Amino acid sequence: MAQPLFSLDGQSLITPQSVSNQFPSPHHDNQTDLLRTAEAEFAIIINIAMQRFGAGKDLPGAVRWLIGQLHDIRQKFGAVVWQKLIPFIQAHSSSKILQQCPFTRWSFEKPRGYSGDASLIDFIYGHPAVAEEVARSTLLGLDIFEYTINAPGPIAVRERRDILTRYVDDTAAQTGSDTEVLAIAAGHLREAEASKALAEGRLKRWVALDQDPQSIGSIASQFHGTSVEPIDGSVRGLLARKHQLGTFDLIYAAGLYDYLADKVAIRLTQICMEMLKPGGVFLFANFSDEMADDGYMESYMNWELLQRSEADMWRIADASAAENTVEKTVWFGANRNIIYATIRKLP
Numbered sequence: 001m002a003q004p005l006f007s008l009d010g011q012s013l014i015t016p017q018s019v020s021n022q023f024p025s026p027h028h029d030n031q032t033d034l035l036r037t038a039e040a041e042f043a044i045i046i047n048i049a050m051q052r053f054g055a056g057k058d059l060p061g062a063v064r065w066l067i068g069q070l071h072d073i074r075q076k077f078g079a080v081v082w083q084k085l086i087p088f089i090q091a092h093s094s095s096k097i098l099q100q101c102p103f104t105r106w107s108f109e110k111p112r113g114y115s116g117d118a119s120l121i122d123f124i125y126g127h128p129a130v131a132e133e134v135a136r137s138t139l140l141g142l143d144i145f146e147y148t149i150n151a152p153g154p155i156a157v158r159e160r161r162d163i164l165t166r167y168v169d170d171t172a173a174q175t176g177s178d179t180e181v182l183a184i185a186a187g188h189l190r191e192a193e194a195s196k197a198l199a200e201g202r203l204k205r206w207v208a209l210d211q212d213p214q215s216i217g218s219i220a221s222q223f224h225g226t227s228v229e230p231i232d233g234s235v236r237g238l239l240a241r242k243h244q245l246g247t248f249d250l251i252y253a254a255g256l257y258d259y260l261a262d263k264v265a266i267r268l269t270q271i272c273m274e275m276l277k278p279g280g281v282f283l284f285a286n287f288s289d290e291m292a293d294d295g296y297m298e299s300y301m302n303w304e305l306l307q308r309s310e311a312d313m314w315r316i317a318d319a320s321a322a323e324n325t326v327e328k329t330v331w332f333g334a335n336r337n338i339i340y341a342t343i344r345k346l347p
C-alpha cells in the first residue's frame with residue numbers, strides 16, 4: 001500500500017474490529033475448530049472456482065459464484081472467524097489470479113494509500129480516466145473484471161451517481177438560479193458530468209469538498225470555468241467548523257458514511273443540518289447490510305466498509321435535529337445494496 005500524499009484526518013478510518021462489531025458471531029466453545037472448518041470450506045470452494053477458471057468457460061459466472069460463496073461463508077461463520085479467515089484467503093494463490101482484475105488489484109494495492117479512493121470508483125463508472133489501467137490487464141483479468149464491476153454493489157454505486165445527478169438537477173429546477181450545492185467526499189464529482197443544471201449554467205455554486213488533493217486537482221481541471229468550486233477539506237475540518245462554506249439548498253455525502261463510526265456520522269449529520277437553508281435537503285448514502293459482495297470485497301479486495309441497516313440509518317437521521325424541525329425518509333436503491341437517508345429542514 002502506498003503512503004497517502006496527505007495526512008488522513010482519522011475520521012474515516014475503520015478497523016476490522018469496527019466491521020466485526022456489525023455482524024454477529026455464532027456461539028461456539030472452540031473458535032479454533034470453527035476456523036479450521038471455515039478454512040476447509042474455503043479450500044473446497046476455491047478449488048471448484050479454480051477448476052472453473054482453468055476450464056476457461058463462463059469466467060464471469062465463476063466469479064459470480066465465488067462472490068456468492070464468500071458472502072455465505074462470512075455470514076455462516078461470523079465476525080471472529082471471518083476476520084481470521086481473511087489473511088488466509090489473501091495468502092492463497094487464487095489472490096494473484098483475482099488480482100489480474102484491475103478493479104480488484106487497485107483496491108488491494110491502494111495506490112493512493114487508503115481504501116475507496118475516487119479512482120477505484122472510476123473503475124465502477126467505466127470512466128475513461130482508468131481506461132489505460134484496464135487496458136494493461138490480462139485477458140483473464142478482463143474476464144474477471146466483467147463480473148466484478150457488474151456485481152450488485154457496483155450496480156448500486158452507478159445508480160447512486162445517477163441519483164445524485166437527479167437530486168442536483170431537481171433542486172436547481174425548484175430553487176432557480178440561486179441554487180447552492182455541497183458534495184462532501186466528492187471524489188472526482190462524476191455525478192456532475194451528466195448534470196443538465198451545471199451544463200446550462202443554472203447553479204450558483206456546486207462546492208466539492210474532499211480530503212485528497214489529487215481528487216481536488218482532477219475536479220479543478222475538469223470543471224474549470226463552471227460553477228463547481230473544489231475545496232481541499234476534510235470531515236475533521238467540517239466537525240471543527242474550520243471551513244466557512246455558508247449555507248446550501250442541497251448537501252450530500254456518498255461513499256463516505258461507509259467509513260464513519262456512528263458517533264462521527266451523527267456529529268457530521270448535525271453539522272450538515274446547520275449548513276442547510278430552510279427547505280434544504282441533506283442526503284447521505286451507505287452500503288446496506290443486505291449487500292452481496294462483502295466477502296469478496298473484504299478478502300480479495302482488502303476493502304472494508306461499515307454496512308448499515310435501515311435501523312442504523314434511522315438512528316443517525318433521528319439524532320440529526322429536533323424532531324419538529326425536519327422531515328426524514330430512509331429508502332433503498334433498486335437492488336437494496338445501498339441505502340439512503342434524506343432529511344429536509346422545514347422552512
Ligand SMILES: C[S@@+](CC[C@H](N)C(=O)[O-])C[C@H]1O[C@@H](n2cnc3c(N)ncnc32)[C@H](O)[C@@H]1O
Nearest residue numbers: 012116118185186187210211212234235254255
Ligand atoms: C468512495 S469515494 C466516493 C467519491 C464520490 N462521492 C462518489 O460517489 O463517486 C470516497 C471519497 O471520500 C473521500 N474521503 C474519505 N474520508 C474523508 C474525510 N474524512 N474527509 C474528506 N473526504 C474524505 C476520499 O478522499 C474519496 O475521494
